Amino acid sequence: MEGGPNIQETYYYSTSDTLETRPRGFVYHFCDPRGKCHRFIALVFMCFLGFGSYFCYDNPGALVHNFKNDLHLSESDFMLLYSLYSWPNVILCFIGGFLIDRVFGIRLGTNIYMFITLIGHLIFAYGAYYNTFLVMAIGRFIFGIGGESVAVAQNNYAVLWFKGKELNMVFGIQLSFVRLGSAINFWVMEPIYNWVEQYYQGYQCLGVVLFIAGLTCLISMICSLLMGILDARAERLLRRNVNAPTEVARLSDIKDFPLILWLISIICVAYYAAIFPFIAEGKDFLEERFDLSPGQASMANSMIYIMSAIASPFFGILIDKVGRNLTWVVISIVITAVAHGLLTFTYLNPFIGTVTMGIGYSLLASALWPLVALIIPEYQMGTAYGICQAIQNLGSAVMSILTGIVVDRYSYFWLEIFFLGWLAVALVASVCVCILNASQKRTLNMSPKQREEHQQIGDQDEERLLDDAGQDSAASGEF
DSSP, X not given: OTTSOOTTTOOOSOTTOOTTTSOOHHXXXXXXXXXXXXXXXXXXXXXXXXXXXXXXXXXXXXXXXXXXXXXXXXHHHHHHHHHHHHGGGGTHHHHHHHHIIIIIHHHHHHHHHHHHHHHHHHXXXXXXXXXXXXXXXXXXXXXXXXXXXXXXXHHHHHHHHHTTTSHHHHHXXXXXXXXXXXXXXXXXXXXXXXXXXXXXXXHHHHHHHHHHHTHHHHHHHHHHHHXXXXXXXXXXXXXXXXXXXXXXXXXXXXXXXXXXXXXXXXXXXXXXXXXXXXXXXXXXXXXXXXXXXXXXXXXXXXXXXXXXXXXXXXXXXXXXXXXXXXXXXXHHHHHHHHHHHHHHHOXXXXXXXXXXXXXXXXXXHHHHTTHHHHHSOGGGHHHHHHHXXXXXXXXXXXXXXXXXXXXXXXXXXXXXHHHHHHHHHHHHHHHHHHHHHHHTTOSTTSOHHHHHHHHHHHHHHHHHHHHHHHHHHHHHXXX
């Protein structure tokens, strides 16, 4: 497997072990790091790594009216809270991935970034409690530094533990959990606000509600520590350091990354530009266009996350079975464009549009993100995912600002046209990836069986080259 050993490929028992002395049955599955049950216990902790940051990320979207009224924010000021999350990660997310590869390692790096996320949200809540927008902005900035780097670490853990047979499904499950966090945020934040309002008023009520939301980040911090303990044990038992590749990540490696990786980053920017800004503005948009109540609009808006939470694991299993990741990427972009079209040009029940958008969104995440693991060696994985996240955050920061400007100066109709335009960019970029993949004879759109055969041919060619080199060396010595 390209990039060195991982959990499934490493064999740590000595040759003197007999079949009778090796773990079997219950002990093997639950206690051995290669056992399926043990790996899926680790997956639970991986999933909850991102739960808190995604729950808190969309707190402003769930309480959009309260933020604007209690803090007297304009539309542009409100969207600034989203762009401040993204701006630091234009650079720091890439650096965060590199530091995981080269300096901290995955365990220490994850703990550091999760702690930064927790502190950032607490500062954000403190600023809201005292109605100090500058403090809120600083907290949101710090929160962004940690949150996206945690996502990079989460991807690294997934590749390390599941690269091989179940990676698409694992990415789908991870997406399901973090988006479940976002969906729960839309369900519970307004009821929590109404409850707290019995004791506090105005911006102080908002601050208390945000402090309560911060408990989810504390849960994620605990899961980060527990995941680190599991991974340290797996490293010791599987002797990863003994079998690890000798290559180390360098900043200069970036210039050698294939063009396909940069195109994947463009797909991320263009596609998510039509998802996250829509969700941030979705509640107001749905109330205005479809005359929904605030509760109905929140529920309709949250259906994007609910559907991704439900569908992502099943799409991941499907893609693990049939492969063809690039085909699914194209299909997901088209589905999302159809969803925006339904919300823009028809008066069909808006739940149809948001459910359709959730299906497209979950399909893309399950198919797109595992592609990085197919083209980049494992020792560069953190750097590569960091680059993708950094470019995505550059796009998100710019799109959040542009979204606020479009809504303030024009209307929600033109905002939807804006989103459809970016989906067209994503579609063009995905077609370019398909063309490059075919011309370079890569494995991105192959079935699992075809990828395995392609890998075997590559391994045989490598062994043949090594044998030829050894024979040439021997002949030179005899001469």
